[in-house]
Amino acid sequence: MRRQTWQRAAVRDALSEREGFVSAQDLHTALKATGSPIGLATVYRALADLAVDGDADSLQSGDGENLYRACVSQGHHHHLICRSCGRTVEIEADAIEEWAADVAARNGFRDPQHVVDVFGTCERCAAAASACEVV
């Protein structure tokens, strides 16, 4: 049975306060900053649990970190992620689901799962970045 502890609640709350994906380390740092004596290992465990329960989404950043995000829609969906600020838009695409299933089936693969995420630079960051670029 899964127990109700203030640590889990703290992790869940901290996660839902963020707009985009956060790393476990960041979340731990943030929690510590608020005075929580929560342990790093606990944050990892809580996040893993949330991900399993479908309350959070996880993906791996390019540099070997696991990122987590509180999920609004419970079902299967994908993300459009700003590579600069981490802001995230949830997207649904039945067409993709079908395509993936179809491709898998056509090649004799069973139990298709897919990783579909789109990265980009959101308007806000694109504007900020172009101001700095040495064009």
Added chain:
Amino acid sequence: MRRQTWQRAAVRDALSEREGFVSAQDLHTALKATGSPIGLATVYRALADLAVDGDADSLQSGDGENLYRACVSQGHHHHLICRSCGRTVEIEADAIEEWAADVAARNGFRDPQHVVDVFGTCERCAAAASACEVV
């Protein structure tokens, strides 16, 4: 300028002998097994170079490893990967490219990049696995 060394060639060859994705560590082990005194750091560097040059594809496995694979088609494409044996099928999907670009544009995101990979269990492995399952 990039110099031509037997180590790079060895890595490239070892990579193209494999049918699916391999981790840097595996490749290093395999090379060592053939008697090469090649160093681990060198394998990592060679793989990173290959990936940059477009001669190899890289992706991250679920458990924090970078996997590499010699690429047949040079252009942009995706993969259908057997989660059990690592066998890989290259797939192209213009529809996906368009969809990704469209989604990005509709949400005001610039420079869309996407991660689209399908994992499954290939026929061979599915057969092998079902034989073991405690149904």
Added chain:
DNA sequence: CTGATTTTGACAATCGTTCTCATCTGGCCG
């Protein structure tokens, strides 16, 4: 061949994550 420059490789360092284990605690039962 020679010299400049890149590459190599052994090993240490780093970084994210997981494990260990003693301790604590939530939730259920009497």
Added chain:
DNA sequence: CGGCCAGATGAGAACGATTGTCAAAATCAG
């Protein structure tokens, strides 16, 4: 209410993949 016990916690060690360091070796242009 009090006790019990499996599950949860946390400090720190352990771990595994990757990257950095730096002297020695190898490559290539002239």
